[in-house]
Amino acid sequence: MAEAALSSAQAKMAEARGLLPAEDKESPETLVGFEARTQQLPGGFEKRQLFKSQASEALSLAKEALVSFRRAGESEKKVAALRVVVDANMAIENSFDALMAASDELAMIKRADDKKAQVAVTQMLAEVQAARNDFGSAMQSATDALDLQRQLGNKAGEAQALQTQASLKLSAGKGKDAVTIATQALGLYQELRDVAGEAACKRIVNRGYAESGQLEKAPNRTEAVQALQALASAVENKDKRAWQAAIGQLNKSSAYTQQDVHEIFGEALKKDRKAAAAFLQEQGVKGHGSAPELIIKEVTKIYSYVGFRLGGLGYGPRFRCLNPTHGLMVKGDPNSMHAVACLQISDEADDWEKDLQYHPGILDGVLQSQSALA
Numbered sequence: 027m028a029e030a031a032l033s034s035a036q037a038k039m040a041e042a043r044g045l046l047p048a049e050d051k052e053s054p055e056t057l058v059g060f061e062a063r064t065q066q067l068p069g070g071f072e073k074r075q076l077f078k079s080q081a082s083e084a085l086s087l088a089k090e091a092l093v094s095f096r097r098a099g100e101s102e103k104k105v106a107a108l109r110v111v112v113d114a115n116m117a118i119e120n121s122f123d124a125l126m127a128a129s130d131e132l133a134m135i136k137r138a139d140d141k142k143a144q145v146a147v148t149q150m151l152a153e154v155q156a157a158r159n160d161f162g163s164a165m166q167s168a169t170d171a172l173d174l175q176r177q178l179g180n181k182a183g184e185a186q187a188l189q190t191q192a193s194l195k196l197s198a199g200k201g202k203d204a205v206t207i208a209t210q211a212l213g214l215y216q217e218l219r220d221v222a223g224e225a226a227c228k229r230i231v232n233r234g235y236a237e238s239g240q241l242e243k244a245p246n247r248t249e250a251v252q253a254l255q256a257l258a259s260a261v262e263n264k265d266k267r268a269w270q271a272a273i274g275q276l277n278k279s280s281a282y283t284q285q286d287v288h289e290i291f292g293e294a295l296k297k298d299r300k301a302a303a304a305f306l307q308e309q310g311v312k313g314h315g316s317a318p319e320l321i322i323k324e325v326t327k328i329y330s331y332v333g334f335r336l337g338g339l340g341y342g343p344r345f346r347c348l349n350p351t352h353g354l355m356v357k358g359d360p361n362s363m364h365a366v367a368c369l370q371i372s373d374e375a376d377d378w379e380k381d382l383q384y385h386p387g388i389l390d391g392v393l394q395s396q397s398a399l400a
Contacts, residue, residue, distance in 0.1 A: 027094065028090070028091045028094030028095055028098070028107075029091070029103070031087045031088070031090045031091040031094070032087070032088065032091040032095075032103065032110070034084075034087050035083075035085075035087035035088035035091060035107070035110045035114075036084075036106075036110055038080050038081070038083050038084035038087065039080070039081065039084040039110055039113055039114060039117070041080050042077050042080035042081045042084065042117060045073055045076060045077045045080070077117070078117065078118050081113075081114045081117035081118050082114070082118055084110055084113075084114045085110070085111060085114035085115060085118070087110075088107050088108075088110035088111045088114060089107075089111055091103075091107040091110075092104060092107035092108055092111055092131075095107055096134070101135075101140050101142070101143045102143075104131075104143070105143050105146045105147060108127065108131050108147060108150065109150065111124070111127045112124045112127055112128055112150050112153075115127065116154065116157060121154060121157055121158050124154045125151070125154050125155065125158065128147055128150045128151040128154055129151060131147055132144065132147045132148060132151060135147055141174055141177060141178060142178065144174060145171050145174040145175055145178065145183065148167050148170050148171040148174065149167075149168075149171045149186075149187070149190070151167045152164045152165075152167035152168045152171060152190060152194075155167060156193075156194060156197065161194055161197055161198045164194050165194050165195075165198075168187055168190045168191045168194060169191065171183075171187045171190070172184060172187035172188060172191065175187050181214055181217070181218060182214075182218055182220070184214060185211045185214035185218065185220070185223055186223075188207055188208070188210050188211035188214065189208065189211045189223065189226060189227055189230070191207045192204045192205075192207040192208035192211060192227070192230045193230060195207060195234075196230060196234060196237070199237065201233070201234040201236070201237035201238035202234065202238045203234075204230055204231075204233070204234035204237075205230075205231050205234035205235060205238070208230040208231045208234065209227075209231060211223070211227045212227040212228065212231065215227060225278075228246065228279075229277075229278070229279065229280040230280075231244070231245060232244040232245060232246050232247070232250070232279055232281035233280040233281075235281070236280065236281060236282060236283050237283075241281065241282075241283065244279075244281035245281070246279035246280075246281045247279075247281040249275065249278075249279045249281070250276060250279045250280075250282045250286075252275070253272050253275035253276040253279070253282075254272075254276065254282060254286055254287075254290060256268060256271065256272040256275065257269065257272035257273065257276065257287070258290045258293065258294070260272050261290060261291065261294040261302060261305060261306070262294055262297065262302075264301065264305045266308075266309070269309060291306065294306075321354070321355045321356075322352055322353070322354050323352065323353040323354075323398065324350055324351070324352050325350065325351045325353070325397070325398045326350050327346070327348055327349055327350060330348050330351060330394065330397055330398075331346055331348070333397065334394070341390075341394075343372050344372050344374060344375055344386075344387050345386070345387045345390055345391075346372060346387075347369045347370055347371060347387045347388055347390075347391035347394075348367055348369065348391050348394050348395060349367065349368045349369070350367075350368075351365060351366070351367040351395050351397070351398040352365065352367070352398060353365055353398035353399050354366060363399055364399075365395045365396055365397075365398040365399055366395075366398075367391070367392075367394075367395035367398070369388050369391040369392070369395075371385055371387060371388065372387060375387070
């Protein structure tokens with residue numbers, strides 16, 4: 027029964043992930059310091075809801091399996107069920123429950139002194155903590171995982187734990203520390219002949235040198251310079267394929283800075299601002315701090331209260347506190363919809379009413395403002 031629940035949960039999560047856009051992890055279409063066009067799930071809002079629905083079903087099944095495996099003392103299956111619980115919670119944007127699930131299970135596993143399960147759950151915990159931007163706790167968990175891997179004599183696990191630590195240092199803005207730790211992991215991966223691990227650690231080393239202002243030490247700086255030149259050519263020629271290829275090569279090395287890219291864009295804009303800007307916008311590139319595209323709808327005071335009256339709500343003068351109201355929404359994101367209104371006590375109100383901290387008309391006006399969302 028528990029095994030069937032776990033299999034179903036894993037299948038549900040696989041279906042949910044299948045709704046996500048395919049990602050090329052070796053060649054992400056993003057640049058350091060910039061945001062690429064946000065990838066929407068095919069079908070938009072409905073597909074996102076379906077994704078969360080599938081993840082929620084997986085969560086329910088995995089919780090059931092987790093309890094059963096815990097009672098039966100089946101360690102490996104328990105960890106597998108917990109993996110789905112954590113992933114599903116993260117998928118439905120409930121990182122706190124993911125954190126609690128991993129933390130609680132880890133406490134129970136420690137009491138059982140099951141080091142193999144302990145290291146797996148500790149690594150899960152580090153992932154969740156990092157996703158919550160709690161880098162201090164994530165680093166401690168990664169350190170605990172590293173100690174356990176060394177006790178188990180697992181060199182592959184040790185390399186992975188070191189890589190996790192290096193990534194966390196990088197995320198925390200500690201480039202030099204990231205280089206030191208990633209170099210240790212790189213040595214282990216080379217010893218194990220793990221090509222993928224080597225490549226990942228080299229990227230961290232390059233990124234660490236870039237962020238610590240020592241690009242000349244980055245092992246793959248030469249390749250990055252060539253990719254930057256290709257990127258400049260792609261922008262100048264408005265070549266989408268060349269653009270994607272150049273970004274892929276850049277991020278394969280990671281030996282570049284935001285300033286490198288700024289200079290390329292700046293030169294292109296100097297030569298032909300209109301065409302270059304249009305091309306960059308088409309690629310969805312915008313600098314950090316750029317505001318998302320908002321859709322704003324204004325509803326006048328007269329329109330609001332005429333609408334209320336037609337709907338059967340005849341507000342008197344003292345309850346007409348709305349001024350022009352605005353409905354706002356980030357384009358393509360219905361969940362971001364909200365109303366903004368300026369409320370003012372009616373001129374017909376008595377003086378004593380203006381001294382009230384919670385004027386009934388103002389309080390009701392807060393509710394009235396939601397009409398802008400209709």
